[in-house]
Amino acid sequence: MEINTISVCMIVKDEEPVLARCLDCVKSFADEIIVVDTGSSDHSKKIAQHYTKYVYDFEWCDDFAAARNYSYSFATCDYIMWLDADDVIEAQDCERIAALKNLLTPDIEVVYMLYRAAQRDNHETAVLRDRLIRRDLGAKWEYPVHEGIPMSTAAAGDRSAKYKSYAAKDITIWHKKMAANDPARNIRIFEKMLDQGVPFSLFNYSYYCRELYIHQRYEESYQAYLKVKDSRNSYNIAHALPFSTWSLQRLNRWQDALQELCDALEFIAPTPLICCEIGNCFFQLEMLQKAESWYLQALSFTLDLDGYTLVFPAYYDYIPFQKLCKLYARSGNLDKAIAYNERAASVRPDSASAALNRLYFKKILY
Numbered sequence: 332m333e334i335n336t337i338s339v340c341m342i343v344k345d346e347e348p349v350l351a352r353c354l355d356c357v358k359s360f361a362d363e364i365i366v367v368d369t370g371s372s373d374h375s376k377k378i379a380q381h382y383t384k385y386v387y388d389f390e391w392c393d394d395f396a397a398a399r400n401y402s403y404s405f406a407t408c409d410y411i412m413w414l415d416a417d418d419v420i421e422a423q424d425c426e427r428i429a430a431l432k433n434l435l436t437p438d439i440e441v442v443y444m445l446y447r448a449a450q451r452d453n454h455e456t457a458v459l460r461d462r463l464i465r466r467d468l469g470a471k472w473e474y475p476v477h478e479g480i481p482m483s484t485a486a487a488g489d490r491s492a493k494y495k496s497y498a499a500k501d502i503t504i505w506h507k508k509m510a511a512n513d514p515a516r517n518i519r520i521f522e523k524m525l526d527q528g529v530p531f532s533l534f535n536y537s538y539y540c541r542e543l544y545i546h547q548r549y550e551e552s553y554q555a556y557l558k559v560k561d562s563r564n565s566y567n568i569a570h571a572l573p574f575s576t577w578s579l580q581r582l583n584r585w586q587d588a589l590q591e592l593c594d595a596l597e598f599i600a601p602t603p604l605i606c607c608e609i610g611n612c613f614f615q616l617e618m619l620q621k622a623e624s625w626y627l628q629a630l631s632f633t634l635d636l637d638g639y640t641l642v643f644p645a646y647y648d649y650i651p652f653q654k655l656c657k658l659y660a661r662s663g664n665l666d667k668a669i670a671y672n673e674r675a676a677s678v679r680p681d682s683a684s685a686a687l688n689r690l691y692f693k694k695i696l697y
Contacts, residue, residue: 335432336362337463338406339414342389342398345512346416347373354382356420360429361412367402375416393520396472403472410435410442410463419505427502431463440465440494445636448506454650457642459498468494476520477538500637518542533562537571549578556591565598569640572599576608585615603629603646610654619662626651626658649678656688665692 339361343350357364364383368376369391379386389401403411412428420428431442442463448456461480464470472478521539524531531539536558543552556575559567572595579588589612592605599605610625629651634644652675659668669692676685 335410335435336408337410337412337428337432338363338365338408338466339412340365340367340399340402340406341414341416342367342369342395342402343371343375343379343416344369344391345371345373346375347371347378348509349417349507350375350378351381353414353416353418354379356418356425357414358382359422359425360432362408363406365402365405367398367405369398393523394475396474396478399472399478403466403470406466409466411466412463414504415506417506417508419507421503421505424502424504427499431499431502435463435497438495439497440468441496443496443498443500443639444502444504445500446504446506449508454643454645457636457644459500459637459639460504461496462499462504464494470494474532474534475524476517477534479534498637515546518546533559533564533567537567540571541574544574544578547581549581552578553582560591560594563598566640568595569599569602573604573608573643580608580611580615585612588612589616601628603632603651604643606632607646607650607654610651614654614658614661619658623655623658626654649675649682652678653684665696668692 337360339357341353341364343366354364363385364379365385365387366376366379366383367387367389368379369389376386385405387401387405389398391398399413402413435442441461443459444462446458446460446462464480470480473481518539521535521542524535536555540552540555540559543549543555553575556571556578559571562568572591576588576592579585579591589609592609592612595605606625606629610622610629613619613622613625629646630648632647634642634647636642636644652671656668656671656675659665659671668688672685672688672692676682676689679685
């Protein structure tokens, strides 16, 4: 069997703090590294040139898909792999990617790998993402922001996929952002699209809901979610629901948040996140017994990182442990409150909340 080759394609802008960290990983398995710079004012291009001679300029036009497609146009290897500058691949996973070159048969067109990232409030997310795609398919990226290749990704909400895929579930790409260079960039692109009358897909609305929440525009986030909900599309509802829920909670609209969570169960299966957030709504509505049952239901799930939809691992243990601690403290059951706080601390030994709870319990007990 011939050994497959991999072109790693990246688009960068002002990534001096993280670019070498990423390229140090990439050089161990890439047969070709292509870096497209979209207008850096720092030393990103010079750093890239230490690792590859294939460094190109692209005039930024508020379109990530266009930049990705430009980077793909220079690839010459059997498979193309995309990465962001703030992605990190641990040594054992670099070795697994290198081994894939000997294992992939010509009929494998797309390879998925686990993508894990730290999000707001230090809550990690995980999802299987398409990472490698055969160059001869001529696949094209779409969507100016939160771009994807629809026929090979869950963005289309279609797991039947016309491309034959392989899930390399033992390989993890870590997204470790150090700082946001332009925090308003994504929402600015979305609103430019709206101003120009560019048709918004459900995929766009689900991510627009997320961006509005991040920018504390909570009512608008909820309104974007309602457009997604009206579609009855389970994939996009599942993606947008958390951000709509958190928006309503920030607005102290706990009853509305509870209603939307319950309505969503018509289209999607319950998850630990949904169970916890329903529990939070009941807690705020002073319905502690119902809140308790939903927090406990969240703990009944087994963490599975093998899926193509976004997972929030903390909702499988740490968050419900914390919530039950607070609930039992509120109801006066300090033994259970302390026990669940210790369970939260066992999951996250560096948890500031668990440490503060210990001080609180020590103060009131002693």
